[in-house]
Amino acid sequence: MKLYKGIAVVLLMAGIFTSCHNSDKSTQTQVAITYSNPLPVAFGDPFILSASDGKYYMYGTGGVEKGFGAYSSDNLVDWHFEGQVYSGDQPDSWTVKSYWAPEVYEIDGHYYMFFSADWKENPTNELENFRIGVAVANQPTGPFTEISDKPLFDPGYPIIDANILQHDGRTYLYYSRCCYKNPVESEVAEWARVQNLFDEIEESWVYGVEISNDFTTVVGEPVLLLQPPSTMDDLQTEWESRSVTSGEVNRRWTEGSFAFEHNGKIYMMYSANFFGGENYAVGYAVADHPLGPFAKAENNPVLEKNIAIGGEVTGTGHNMVVWSKDGEKMYCVYHGRTKRTGSERVVFIDEMKIDENGVLTVDGPSTSEKEL
Helix, strand or coil, rough: EECCCCCCCCCCCCCCEEECCCEEEECCCCCCCECCCCCCCCEEEEEEEEECCCCCCEEECCCCEEEEEEEEEECCCCEEEEEEEEEEECCCCCCCEEEEEEEEECCCCEEEEEEEECCHHHHHCCCCCEEEEEEEEEECCCCCCCCCCCCCCCCCEEEEEEEEEEEEEEEEEEECCCCCCEEECCCCHHHHHHCCCCCCCCCCCCEEECCCCCCCCCCEEEEEEEEECCCCCCCCCCHHCHHHCCCCCEEEEEEEEEEECCCEEEEEEEEEECCCCCCEEEEEECCCCCCCCCCEEECCCCCCCHHHCCCEEEEEEEEEEEECCCCCCEEEEEEECCCCCCCCCEEEEEEEECCCCCCEECCCCCCCCCCC
């Protein structure tokens, strides 16, 4: 087991013993934890489970071969590597490669991992053949075993980035349809042709669908929830189209969704642009029902590169939200890159808030020392 420490953990101790009018005051000790991003964890698509055993467990893309590893922590800063917790490409597995974006949920004493992988069944030799599966374990460190020898379902196109929300006794699955073979006409696509950048623009879209509470079957048909804007004058078009307008790639993404409830509303955070580039960024949308309709926020993006303002962080995206153990603070957990880490994706954590008007903000990306 390898121990990973945060950049800085400072114990601020105030134990002051004074005497006044012959009356003793008890010793007071105050402990504060400080840290600096990025955390020393090289994951893409990080997900943190706040488990009932009092620990945090982090899962993500990368770090192990053909599967997923995990880290554990008592405080969100010091992380211990727990080893590989799920191994794919087994004889009875539906998977073969490309293991991405695991999310783990603790339900009724079991731990369920939703993940994306390349499906072995590929009679037409598609270059992208991703589907979503579920694995289960008796403890957060695994081993996780697939609950079926097939993906959860087959919508007829490649899908990634599973996320679930349990609401009013029902379970909803969110996922992203890949850009692969999904060219979409829009004013942005027409602009790209006029500029001689790209002949067509492929898009990925976020869908939602109800699934059974035992995570084995889909209930009803998927509903399209989020997609890139189609017109140039849309408030979201500029930031969601940067990978195209910069000439980087002929794709616009809506992916990495994470849904949660707050004050009777469903908030869905999502990422746009190329995950491997500097323009990856995060926005959010709000709905009254888990299957929408969702309205994108006017203050998007809420998380993006900061190099234009003197920072050193790029590629910020595929986030999730974790709460402090006392429920008082929300943290945005995401991956990004710095000049020092190069192309490797590493984990960041920054506090986020939702004000009295329902406006969500993230205090990041940060690299300076700050208190957790």
